[in-house]
Amino acid sequence: MQSSRSTTSTKIGYADLHMHTKLSDGNLSVEELVTLCKRKGLQCISITDHDNLDSYKLAQKPAEEAEIELIPGIEISAVWQAKDIHILGYFCDPTNLALNIELEDFAKQRIIRVKAIVKKLNALGIDITFEKVLSYCKGKVIGRPHVAMSLVDEEYISSFSEAFTKYLGDGCVAFVEKKGLNPQQTIRLIENAGGIAVLAHPYKSGVDDALIENLVEWGIKGIETYSPAQKGTVARKYREIAQRFNLVGTGGSDFHAEGVTHAPGCMKMPYSVVEELRERREKSRAEWF
Numbered sequence: 001m002q003s004s005r006s007t008t009s010t011k012i013g014y015a016d017l018h019m020h021t022k023l024s025d026g027n028l029s030v031e032e033l034v035t036l037c038k039r040k041g042l043q044c045i046s047i048t049d050h051d052n053l054d055s056y057k058l059a060q061k062p063a064e065e066a067e068i069e070l071i072p073g074i075e076i077s078a079v080w081q082a083k084d085i086h087i088l089g090y091f092c093d094p095t096n097l098a099l100n101i102e103l104e105d106f107a108k109q110r111i112i113r114v115k116a117i118v119k120k121l122n123a124l125g126i127d128i129t130f131e132k133v134l135s136y137c138k139g140k141v142i143g144r145p146h147v148a149m150s151l152v153d154e155e156y157i158s159s160f161s162e163a164f165t166k167y168l169g170d171g172c173v174a175f176v177e178k179k180g181l182n183p184q185q186t187i188r189l190i191e192n193a194g195g196i197a198v199l200a201h202p203y204k205s206g207v208d209d210a211l212i213e214n215l216v217e218w219g220i221k222g223i224e225t226y227s228p229a230q231k232g233t234v235a236r237k238y239r240e241i242a243q244r245f246n247l248v249g250t251g252g253s254d255f256h257a258e259g260v261t262h263a264p265g266c267m268k269m270p271y272s273v274v275e276e277l278r279e280r281r282e283k284s285r286a287e288w289f
Helices: 030-039 054-065 097-123 130-134 144-153 158-168 183-192 209-218 230-245 273-289
Strands: 016-017 044-047 073-080 083-088 196-199 222-228 248-251
Touching: 016 030, 016 073, 016 248, 030 054, 044 054, 044 158, 073 158, 073 183, 083 183, 097 130, 097 144, 097 183, 097 222, 130 144, 130 273, 144 158, 183 196, 183 209, 222 230, 222 273, 230 248, 248 273
Parallel strands: 016 044, 196 222, 222 248
Antiparallel strands: 073 083, 083 196
């Protein structure tokens, strides 16, 4: 059982609620990703680019033409004890002023961080520039993946993953701590924008059980149980956590690039999860008012 309670679905099909495009750290345009999702036979999708909602407006027409239901989505990088905790927001109002003000600040903080990373790399004898890194960024959101792309292109490393294990990962020589909202503030930001907050890939992010309990107390309504990063006993653990705390067990492929990451729809998440997520959001909104 993948979610905290059973829901009788009125639709048959699969959903993928965790994917990325060029507007953050993916390699497909919004239109290309919608086309791929159509080819994979998905009933419902959410594009959850990092720290921005720009993909939602761009995807509306292609999704309508492809007869795919589109849900507004975003993946926000909260900061907790010097670690990134990724929190997904669904059904947020893309025009919400407070949310957009924070997202603009996130974009500025990302630029400051990447410039600091480039400075550290330069001190190590790696001759890359901020302008070079920026050339890989196709939206407003620049980040470590774009630095990694530059390092690969300039042949300082042989693979994207090596960039993180050698230079950019937590505790590595060019790591710079991220500044931003904490998880509690992030959950409140999502709720105030009319959305519902879900904890992304807890195993991949190294989220311990104590923090999950705190997140529940702060208002998280879901946790990813369908995730390529969580298999076997690990997947069972998070399904049990979802049941214990009455959370919606949701998820998706965390797609970034064809042939590199898992394909859209790979987790075969039933549409009933979308309905449960929507019901939980409506229940929460009724409680707020």
